[in-house]
Amino acid sequence: MVYTREDIRSAMDAGELDRAARIARCYLHSHREDGRAWELAGLIHFEEGRTPLAISALEKASLLIPLGLESRIRLAIAYGLIGKTDLATDLLALEISHEAISPQQLLAVAQALGRFEQPVLAMHACRAATQQDPEFARAYYDMGFYGSRCGVLPRHVESLIRKSIALDPRSARYRVGLATHLMQHKRIDEACAAIESLTLNQIDTITCQCCLARIATLYERLNDSERLERCRSNLGETSPE
Secondary structure (H helix, E strand, O other), X not given: OOOOHHXXXXXXXXXXXXXXXXXXXXXXXXXXXXXXXXXXXXXXXXXXXXXXXXXXXXXXXXXXXXXXXXXXXXXXXXXXXXXXHHHHHHHHHHHHOOOOOOHHXXXXXXXXXXXXXXXXXXXXXXXXXXXXXXXXXXHHHXXXXXXXXXXXXXXHHHHHHHHHHHHOOOOHHHHHHHHHHHHHOOOXXXXXXXXXXXXXXXHHOOOOHHXXXXXXXXXXXXXXXXXXXXXXXXXXXXXXX
């Protein structure tokens, strides 16, 4: 069967990454100079966790064409994942001010910078995202998270978390984050208030075991047996007799 570059893209868009990888391999066998196809192959490898292959394909693509913004971000992250964190940091920092970068891409850059122990730069990326989209709740929350890692005053961190809650009051993640922040500063009653109105369905969305254990102690303090039992159940704990 004869494949085209568009077949690779169609399989990717359908979420069929294994199929997309097979098509790319067949196509590139006879189209070695197609930079866009190498770029797509690199993105596929990246999404499937084949970091060295992603780097190889994207580097080949970069010799043939200018890489797109998303590909440059992925290549930078991939460098960091194989230990080239200084190179990754430099490349990611360059993209923060790119005129075409989206708020979602800025958060991806921030997450990578945070992973590579660059919380100050991660904060800058989050701030850039809020400047583009002042209603982007996740960007404020993440800015607070990275701020807490680089010495930002606790009251400023709290303000950012509360901003995220104001923009997305249904998010259990942000409320648990606020409760955690308040607990770290011995403001236990306020921490209880932050999570006391979470529904059972919202508690079910919390996948972090440490977070569940943390808020369980708050529900125990509140004598809220229903929410306490849900936390314990989701932790796989057996209620005491």
